[in-house]
Amino acid sequence: MRAFLTLTRRELTSHFVSLNGYAVIAGVQLLLGQSFWTLLDALNGKPFDMPVTEKFFDTGFFWLVLLLVTPMITMRTYALERATGTFETLMTTPISEAQVVLAKFCGALAFFVIAWLPAVAYPFLLQHYAEGMAPVDAGPVAATFLGIALLGGFYMALGCFASSLTRSQIVAAMTTFAIGLGLFLLGYLSQIRPPEPGWQAQLLTHLSMLEHMRDFSRGVVDTRHVFFYLSLTTFFLFLTLRVLESRRWK
Amino acid sequence: MMRDETEQPASFSTGRRWGQALNFVLAVLAAAALVLLANHLASRHYVRAAWTANADFTLSPLTRQVLQSLTNTVRVVVFYDRSESLYTPVTALLKEYSLVNPRVEIEVVNYVVEPAKAELIKARYRLTPQARDLVIFDANGKTKVITQSDLSQYDLTSFVVGQGRDIRRTGFHGERLFTGALATVADTSTPQAYFLTGHGEHDHGNSSHDIGYGKFAALLLDNGVRLAPLSLAGTNAFPADCRLLIAAGPQVPLDIAEQEKLEKYLQSGGRLLLLLNYTSRSGLEPMLARWGVDVGDNTVIDERNSPPASGSVLVNQFDPHPVVGSLSSARLPLQLVLPRSIGRRVGHQQNADAAKVTELAVTSEAGLAVRRARNGSQPSALRERQGMIPLLVAVEKGGIAGVADAGATRMIVTGDSYFLDNQMLEAAANREFAWHAANWLLDRPQFLGGIGPRPVREHTFTITAAKMRRLFWILVAIIPGACLTFGLLIWIRRQR
Structure with missing residues (x-):
């Protein structure tokens, strides 16, 4: 356990020893802040049908930030280690491969959560400055950030897997972005061109991240969505572990 | 043959490596199958928890x-x-x-x-x-x-x-x-209802005339009820498939034989929607009295709830009975035209064996029942009653309240019949009443109300231009800038 915690701390602090980690957080906050302000500017003084926070997570801004940031965080996890030659050193330390996989994942996820954390303040900032607004309902805010953490966990696991396949950070980032975008578009396409009722429609609804996030942002925590993200996260971590184990056959 | 000294020999034989590869593929497939199965199970056994007080998406x-x-x-x-x-x-x-x-x-x-x-x-x-x-x-x-x-x-x-x-x-x-x-659409049964004819009732086949009942008939048809006219004159018997009889404003009294047939039908668990108006002469008053219903020979007005010169009365005081409970919760009034009083008979026993009579709606305290009287050749009006006057009743006998039971008699008697005609059906909540009354009489609790309208929440906020500028700087400059400045400070410190 101590080795796991040490490795997790190492992963997390590696983001903060250079300017890169801060630049990523600043970038995330800049994009989120600009998007949120644009939405506020568009809705100011006009009646609309859902709380502004719910509306924000229903827009493309949120997904754009999510899809762009994930590869930037995870591309270095294994690819950088392979490129700099520290991978073999790491794998010969007396810790299991599963601990390495979990520690790298937890480190990346912790950084992802830190990068998004300032956004918790948005609803409260809005309430402070806006007139005639209903009090912030803490439940949907908590559910939204649970959703972001689950979604982030899944994308981090996907990114770790992509990074474990290559020694090029660019390839790792592109792979993560491509798979992440593909999964997102699957849900998006089912929104704009809903399929005929049947098992395909049910499957697409189950896979639709837009639908999941819509529920979370309304304050609905559905165990199906939670299970979906946890199971996929576990699956991609398992794949990463198998990829790491495969170096032994060579 | 000499081997190249620089070539690294494989740790495993080719067969072993293929075996490992196969093991990898199988493990991945097994894990994928587990994920699929687990998600399938999760989709069948799930919980949707609402972390909000404004849970307007929860179903009744x-x-x-x-x-x-x-x-x-x-x-x-x-x-x-x-x-x-x-x-x-x-x-x-x-x-x-x-x-x-x-x-x-x-x-x-x-x-x-x-x-x-x-x-x-x-x-x-x-x-x-x-x-x-x-x-x-x-x-x-x-x-x-x-x-x-x-x-x-x-x-x-x-x-x-x-x-x-x-x-x-x-x-x-x-x-x-x-x-x-x-x-x-899911209900495969199509109950049969009959409109009583032969006594000057409203015509259920007429959708164009104001006092026709065509729209009311269409409402029933839309809800999967089959309709037919029924004459009880002569030797005509009550059809065995009659699930509901509608007597819409009879003007000529039913003869004794017809009354007996009707009484027999009701005693055997029949369902009746009897709509009387201020000119009705149904001849059913004695029979209704035996069922605990008192039919007033009067006209009711309500000075507090009558639109000027309309002759109509808006009724908004309801009993929590299934027929009108949802109107009460949604604060929807009924609009009746010159109704007569219909209430529980004084002295009627409300014990287990007797018919249970519920006064569904009453006027406000400003209600006034005026008795029509003739003084020689001149008609005159006498104040009969003042206060909250009942206008509609529901009668139930032989059933347990709220439990569907084909053997139970059910009856709704109203003091007006014009409020469901083509002209008035869409007024106030008259259509809702018609829908609920028919479904209560037909034992279809799944069609009954209890589902009020969901409030539409309109979200809006106003931020002044100065505050918008301040917000812009906070969101786009201060928060990201603070992160970057902090990073720069750390970086500079580490460089030293």
Whole structure:
């Protein structure tokens, strides 16, 4: 356990020893802040049908930030280690491969959560400055950030897997972005061109991240969505572990 | 042959490596299968928890009951333009239905971007070329169409009093209408109702004349009730399939034989909707008295709730009975035309063996019953009663309240029949009353109310230009800038 915690701390602090980690957080906050302000500017003084926070997570801004940031965080996890030659050193330390996989994942996820954390303040900032607004309902805010953490966990696991396949950070980032975008578009396409009722429609609804996030942002925590993200996260971590184990056959 | 000294020999034989590769593939496939199975199980056994006080997406127990009783697939076509304001609440609500029972299959057709598909839907459901923004329920060969105008409740107050031109949408009737439609198309039974004829009743086949009952008949037909006229004259017997008899404003008294047939029908668990008006002469007063119902020979006015010179009375004080309970909770009034008083008979026993008489609606305390009298050749009016005067009653005998029982007699007697005619059916909540009365009499609790309109929450905020500028700087400069500055400081410190 101590080795796991040490490795997790190492992963997390590696983001903060250079300017890169801060630049990523600043970038995330800049994009989120600009998007949120644009939405506020568009809705100011006009009646609309859902709380502004719910509306924000229903827009493309949120997904754009999510899809762009994930590869930037995870591309270095294994690819950088392979490129700099520290991978073999790491794998010969007396810790299991599963601990390495979990520690790298937890480190990346912790950084992802830190990068998004300032956004918790948005609803409260809005309430402070806006007139005639209903009090912030803490439940949907908590559910939204649970959703972001689950979604982030899944994308981090996907990114770790992509990074474990290559020694090029660019390839790792592109792979993560491509798979992440593909999964997102699957849900998006089912929104704009809903399929005929049947098992395909049910499957697409189950896979639709837009639908999941819509529920979370309304304050609905559905165990199906939670299970979906946890199971996929576990699956991609398992794949990463198998990829790491495969170096032994060579 | 000499081996190249620089070539690294493989740690494993080729066979071993292929074996490992196969093991890898199998492990991945097994894990993927586990993920699929686990998600399949999770989708069947799930919990949807609401972390909010404003849980306007939770379904009523009645809707859940209807959904859980579905055994056949119900196809729901949302024929909508996505930019319509009701599109989001309609689809969100139907999604909740589908989550409770996946047999509710939703098909969204955006007629703006899918014109070919839209034409197919119009042809399949025989919609008019102008049809748009509808929700169609289809099952068991039955269809039910709900239009956008049915779905909203509007606040016309400011418009009516001339304070503004805004008509605000204050309520969304989606759940009530969708649940009703679902129950209608999923119900394979088609109960038979008869309209009594031969005594000058309203004509249920007439949709054009003001006092016809064509619209009321259409309401029943739309809800899966078969209709036919019934004459009890002569040797005509009561049909065995009669689930409901409607006597709409008889003007000529029923003869003794007819009254006996009717009494026998009621004693054997019959259902009667008796609509009397201020000119009715049904001859049924003695029989009704035996059932504990007192029919006043008067006309009721309510100075507090009568629109000037209209002769009508707005009634908004209801009993929590299933027929009118939802009107009470939604604060919807009934609009009656010159009603007569219909109440519980004084001294009527409300014990277990006797018929249970419930006064469904009463006037306000300003109600006044005026007795029609003739003083020689001149008609005159006498003040008979003042105060809260009952206008409608429900009678039930032999059943347990709220439990469907084919053997129980049920009767609704109203002091007006014009309020359900073609002219008045759409006034106030008269249509809702007709719907609830018919369904209570037909033992269809799944169609009864209890589902009020969902409030439409309008979100709005105002931020002054100065505050918007301040917010801009906080969101776009201060928060990201602080992160970057902190990073720079750390970096500079580490460089030293």
